[in-house]
Amino acid sequence: MLPTSTRLVTLQGRPGPDGPVASDFAVEEWPIPALQPGQVLLRNIVMSVDPSMRGRLETSEKQYTTNFEIGQPLDGSAIGVVLAGEGFAPGTVVRHRMGWRDHAVIDASTATVVDTAAAPAGSWLGVLGQTGFTAWVGLQRTGEMKAGDVVFISAAAGAVGSAAGRFAKLLGASRVVGSAGGAEKVRMLVDDLGYDDAFDYRAERAAEGLARVAPDGIDVYFDNVGGEQLVAAINAMHIGGHVALCGMISQFDSSSRSYDINRLIEAVLRRITLRGFIVRDHEDMRPEFERTVAGWLRSGDVVNRQTVTDGIDHAVEAFLGMLKGGNVGKALVRLDTDWEV
Numbered sequence: 001m002l003p004t005s006t007r008l009v010t011l012q013g014r015p016g017p018d019g020p021v022a023s024d025f026a027v028e029e030w031p032i033p034a035l036q037p038g039q040v041l042l043r044n045i046v047m048s049v050d051p052s053m054r055g056r057l058e059t060s061e062k063q064y065t066t067n068f069e070i071g072q073p074l075d076g077s078a079i080g081v082v083l084a085g086e087g088f089a090p091g092t093v094v095r096h097r098m099g100w101r102d103h104a105v106i107d108a109s110t111a112t113v114v115d116t117a118a119a120p121a122g123s124w125l126g127v128l129g130q131t132g133f134t135a136w137v138g139l140q141r142t143g144e145m146k147a148g149d150v151v152f153i154s155a156a157a158g159a160v161g162s163a164a165g166r167f168a169k170l171l172g173a174s175r176v177v178g179s180a181g182g183a184e185k186v187r188m189l190v191d192d193l194g195y196d197d198a199f200d201y202r203a204e205r206a207a208e209g210l211a212r213v214a215p216d217g218i219d220v221y222f223d224n225v226g227g228e229q230l231v232a233a234i235n236a237m238h239i240g241g242h243v244a245l246c247g248m249i250s251q252f253d254s255s256s257r258s259y260d261i262n263r264l265i266e267a268v269l270r271r272i273t274l275r276g277f278i279v280r281d282h283e284d285m286r287p288e289f290e291r292t293v294a295g296w297l298r299s300g301d302v303v304n305r306q307t308v309t310d311g312i313d314h315a316v317e318a319f320l321g322m323l324k325g326g327n328v329g330k331a332l333v334r335l336d337t338d339w340e341v
């Protein structure tokens with residue numbers, strides 16, 4: 001018997017100045033729409049919680065995505081197994097964009113098949129998925145990283161950051177340094193995630209921490225956070241350095257927004273390239289990315305790091321926790337505990 005209803009997460013309110021809280025969301029039971037031609041019904045296995053979903057809770061204009069609507073379900077990347085419909089055989093595992101629910105109906109044309117024999121489902125949202133691909137594009141195309149470069153990565157223990165740290169090393173960086181929140185994460189960066197050195201941005205000013213871990217300056221800054229760390233990185237750049245502007249998680253909540261970046265004279269004096277990127281504009285790089293990183297996973301040069309929370313009832317908790325640094329590697333919610341992720 002196919003299910004006729006699903007549990008899913010809806011938006012109930014927009015974030016206040018200190019950011020979203022649990023009561024901005026609800027878990028509800030909704031009917032599953034009837035399948036139309038070209039659609040499949042899925043059982044979701046695992047879904048992603050991303051910082052970009054924080055931006056989609058607002059009403060501000062979006063250049064490449066849409067805002068969530070009050071009273072309506074959230075959505076986002078997920079891996080699901082096909083139960084019925086047209087386009088994929090039942091049992092096929094696909095990546096798609098209808099997360100935040102146990103079951104989903106999607107247009108088959110919007111999904112791609114993933115090989116869970118080659119790597120577990122979680123990897124296809126993590127180091128082999130959009131997360132790893134973001135690190136790949138940001139380092140190589142946007143940051144123009146070259147062998148021998150000194151690379152600094154913020155939110156270095158997170159999904160994109162932990163991948164970027166490993167990739168930078170494997171692509172020949174001479175020194176890779178990172179920042180994260182808390183002494184335990186800083187220890188992990190060096191002992192487990194392969195960083196040469198790291199600092200705790202909560203315990204010391206970014207300018208001081210960066211000067212200590214990269215005393216001779218940096219060539220590439222992979223910016224996941226913006227604000228004070230971006231200013232520190234610009235001031236530590238070698239002439240002709242590159243900043244890959246990936247995301248600005250420190251700038252989401254209006255109560256903690258900083259205006260440090262209004263004085264950019266150092267970018268002029270140091271002839272720095274500051275370039276923002278949106279990973280989905282760089283699909284031409286994906287085949288080489290998947291080939292290379294799948295090889296690194298097989299050889300053990302790269303390990304897929306993830307923090308997994310179980311159950312749709314805990315998805316909001318996982319999301320809010322990730323925004324506060326509760327994750328190491330990719331933050332995921334497993335929706336079907338019969339699957340290893």
Ligand SMILES: NC(=O)c1ccc[n+]([C@@H]2O[C@H](COP(=O)([O-])OP(=O)(O)OC[C@H]3O[C@@H](n4cnc5c(N)ncnc54)[C@H](OP(=O)(O)O)[C@@H]3O)[C@@H](O)[C@H]2O)c1
Pocket residue numbers: 050051052130131134155156157158159160161179180181182185201224225245246247248249250251277278279280322323324325326327329330331
């Ligand atoms: N441009 C693109 O196409 C693209 C694609 C994907 C992701 N992104 C961006 O990439 C960045 C990383 O995303 P992700 O999915 O890998 O998330 P993530 O790093 O796994 O999780 C977010 C991390 O941000 C850190 N953080 C939270 N508040 C912070 C603050 N005020 N200052 C500094 N760090 C803070 C937390 O780690 P700590 O414990 O270290 O604080 C937290 O673990 C985000 O900015 C995201 O928007 C961009």
